[in-house]
Amino acid sequence: MIKAIKGTKDLLPSDVPRWHYLEDIVKKIFTNFNYKEIRTPIFELTSLFARSIGEETDIVGKEMYTFEDMSGASITLKPEMTAGVVRAFIEHSLGAQQQLTKLYYISPMFRQEKPQAGRLRQFHQFGGEAIGSASPILDAEMIQIAFDILKSLGLKDLTVKINSLGTTETRENFKNLLREFLNDKKDKLSEDSKKRFDNNILRIFDSKIEIDQKLLADAPALIDQLDDESKNDFDLVKEYLTKINIPFEIDPHLVRGLDYYSKTTFEIISGKVGAQDALLGGGRYDLLAEQLGGKPTPAVGFAAGIERILLACENENSFKVDELSIDIYLIRIDKELELKVSELASELRRKGLRVEYDYLQRSVKAQMREANKFNARFALFIGGGEYEEGKMNLKDMKTSEQKLIPIDNISEVIDNIKI
RNA sequence: GUGGGCGUAGCUCAGUUGGUUAGAGCGUCUGGUUGUGGCCCAGAAGGUCGUGGGUUCAAUCCCCAUCGCUCACCCCA
Incomplete structure (x- = not known):
C-alpha cells in the first residue's frame, strides 16, 4: 500500500x-x-x-x-x-x-x-x-x-x-562581548553549545541543558546593551x-x-x-x-x-464546529421513480438547497436512516398512493410532523424549508 | 542525524505465562410484516495479529532483522 x-x-x-x-x-x-x-x-x-x-x-x-x-x-x-x-x-x-x-x-x-x-x-x-x-x-x-x-x-x-x-551593529558588538565572556568557559559547555559558540553564539541562551544555563548565569544580556x-x-x-x-x-x-x-x-x-x-x-x-x-x-x-x-x-477544547447538515433528503418510495427523484433534487439544488438522496436503490428504512445520519431537516417522500394523487409527503425530522405538498409546486417545498 | 515507546478488524483497544474456528465497543450493511429515522433488538460483512527470517511438534505471543508510526533531543511555526 x-x-x-x-x-x-x-x-x-x-x-x-x-x-x-x-x-x-x-x-x-x-x-x-x-x-x-x-x-x-x-x-x-x-x-x-x-x-x-x-x-x-x-x-x-x-x-x-x-x-x-x-x-x-x-x-x-x-x-x-x-x-x-x-x-x-x-x-x-x-x-x-x-x-x-x-x-x-x-x-x-x-x-x-x-x-x-x-x-x-x-x-x-x-x-x-x-x-x-x-x-x-x-x-x-x-x-x-x-x-x-x-x-x-x-x-x-x-x-x-x-x-x-x-541593530546589526549592537548585535555584533554583543556577540563579541559574549564570546569574551564565554571564552575561558568554552570547554565546559555542552557539545551542542560548543557548536553554537562558533555558528550562532546567541542561541546558547536557548540551551535546555543545566550546565550551559549555569555558565550563563552572569552573562551579559543583549537587552542591556x-x-x-x-x-x-x-x-x-x-x-x-x-x-x-x-x-x-x-x-x-x-x-x-x-x-x-x-x-x-x-x-x-x-x-x-x-x-x-x-x-x-x-x-x-x-x-x-x-x-x-x-x-x-x-x-x-x-x-x-x-x-x-x-x-x-x-x-x-477551545472551540467546536457545527456538524454538517443538509436541508432535505428525498426518499424514493417506488423504484421506478428514480429519475423523478433526481430531477427534483437537481431542481432544489439549483434553488440553493443542500439536498441528498439515495443512489443505491436502498429500502425506505435505509434511506430514512441515512437522512437522519446526515442531519436532514426535512425528508420528502416521493411515491405511493399520494404520489398517484399528485402529492408528496414533507416530513419535519425534528417534530416528525408531515404535510402533503403538490408535486408540481416545488416552491411550496422551498417555502417550508426556508422558514 | 541520535535516543525512547508502539505496531491485533475502518476507528479505539482487549487477548494468549506459545496450544484447536483471534475478541469487544464504536462504525458499516441487512432485517425487526406490506411505504418512515433517531432509542432498542436480531443478524452479517470485515483481520496474511506491520513485513521477513529463526527457535519449536506448534508462534499473534519468544529471538533477530526490517519497515512504519509516535515522542523527545537538535532546530524551528
Missing part, C-alpha cells in the same frame, strides 16, 4: 471544518487591520532562501526540499513565507503604490525535519507582513493581530514573549502593548533563528502542546528588502503554525 510521505498528513473531510473555522478568523482579523491577502508560488529559486534566511541556519543548511528543474536551476519548496513575500513586493514595486504595504497569507510550507508533535514536513502557516514603516507601534500592532487571532480561537494558556535584538534607538523603540512597543491590554513577558533569551531579524522579536507560546510550544513567532526585519535587491525598506511580520495552533485548540 502506498502511504502518504513521512511528515505529511491528509486533511480528511472530518478535519476540514476546523481549518475553515481558523481560516475564517484569520481572514476576518487581518481584514479588520486592513491587510490584503497575497499568494506566492509554492517554490522559488533556492538562492532566495539562502540569501534571506541565512546560509548558516539549519533551515537552509539541511532542511530544505531542493531539486533541479529541467533547465538545471536550483529550486526549493518554500520553507517559510517572508522571503517570497518580500521578493514579490520588490518585483511588483508594491511599495510604489503606497508608503506602507500590509499583507497576509495562509499557505503550506516544507521543511525536511524529523516529524514530532507539532512538527510536520509539510505544514501550514498563516502570517502577516507590514512593509514600509519603522514605527514600533506597528510592531505592537502586529503582536496584537497575532494575539487576537489566538484569543478568538478560544485559546487561554498563552504567553507573549518579546525581546529586542537591536541596546543602542539608544533600539532601546527607545523597544520601550514604545512595551508601552503600546500595555495600553492595548496585551500581557507580555520580556525574554532576553528569545533569539529568532532566521538571520534577517533585527530589533523587536516576539513569540507566543502555549502551555497546552508538547515540546514544540511556539505557536507563532516574528519580528522586525528592516534590512531584508535591501538585501534582496530592493530599496531599503523597514518591515515587520510574523508566522504562525496552523497545526500547532489547532493542536492547542484541541487540547484546550
Whole structure:
C-alpha cells in the first residue's frame, strides 16, 4: 500500500471544518487591520532562501526540499513565507503604490525535519507582513493581530514573549562581548553549545541543558546593551502593548533563528502542546528588502503554525464546529421513480438547497436512516398512493410532523424549508 | 542525524505465562410484516495479529532483522 510521505498528513473531510473555522478568523482579523491577502508560488529559486534566511541556519543548511528543474536551476519548496513575500513586493514595486504595504497569507510550507508533535514536513502557516514603516507601534500592532487571532480561537494558556535584538551593529558588538565572556568557559559547555559558540553564539541562551544555563548565569544580556534607538523603540512597543491590554513577558533569551531579524522579536507560546510550544513567532526585519535587491525598506511580520495552533485548540477544547447538515433528503418510495427523484433534487439544488438522496436503490428504512445520519431537516417522500394523487409527503425530522405538498409546486417545498 | 515507546478488524483497544474456528465497543450493511429515522433488538460483512527470517511438534505471543508510526533531543511555526 502506498502511504502518504513521512511528515505529511491528509486533511480528511472530518478535519476540514476546523481549518475553515481558523481560516475564517484569520481572514476576518487581518481584514479588520486592513491587510490584503497575497499568494506566492509554492517554490522559488533556492538562492532566495539562502540569501534571506541565512546560509548558516539549519533551515537552509539541511532542511530544505531542493531539486533541479529541467533547465538545471536550483529550486526549493518554500520553507517559510517572508522571503517570497518580500521578493514579490520588490518585483511588483508594491511599495510604489503606497508608503506602507500590509499583507497576509495562509499557505503550506516544507521543511525536511524529523516529524514530532507539532512538527510536520509539510505544514501550514498563516502570517502577516507590514512593509514600509519603522514605527514600533506597528510592531505592537502586529503582536496584537497575532494575539487576537489566538484569543478568538478560544485559546487561554498563552504567553507573549518579546525581546529586542537591536541593530546589526549592537548585535555584533554583543556577540563579541559574549564570546569574551564565554571564552575561558568554552570547554565546559555542552557539545551542542560548543557548536553554537562558533555558528550562532546567541542561541546558547536557548540551551535546555543545566550546565550551559549555569555558565550563563552572569552573562551579559543583549537587552542591556541596546543602542539608544533600539532601546527607545523597544520601550514604545512595551508601552503600546500595555495600553492595548496585551500581557507580555520580556525574554532576553528569545533569539529568532532566521538571520534577517533585527530589533523587536516576539513569540507566543502555549502551555497546552508538547515540546514544540511556539505557536507563532516574528519580528522586525528592516534590512531584508535591501538585501534582496530592493530599496531599503523597514518591515515587520510574523508566522504562525496552523497545526500547532489547532493542536492547542484541541487540547484546550477551545472551540467546536457545527456538524454538517443538509436541508432535505428525498426518499424514493417506488423504484421506478428514480429519475423523478433526481430531477427534483437537481431542481432544489439549483434553488440553493443542500439536498441528498439515495443512489443505491436502498429500502425506505435505509434511506430514512441515512437522512437522519446526515442531519436532514426535512425528508420528502416521493411515491405511493399520494404520489398517484399528485402529492408528496414533507416530513419535519425534528417534530416528525408531515404535510402533503403538490408535486408540481416545488416552491411550496422551498417555502417550508426556508422558514 | 541520535535516543525512547508502539505496531491485533475502518476507528479505539482487549487477548494468549506459545496450544484447536483471534475478541469487544464504536462504525458499516441487512432485517425487526406490506411505504418512515433517531432509542432498542436480531443478524452479517470485515483481520496474511506491520513485513521477513529463526527457535519449536506448534508462534499473534519468544529471538533477530526490517519497515512504519509516535515522542523527545537538535532546530524551528
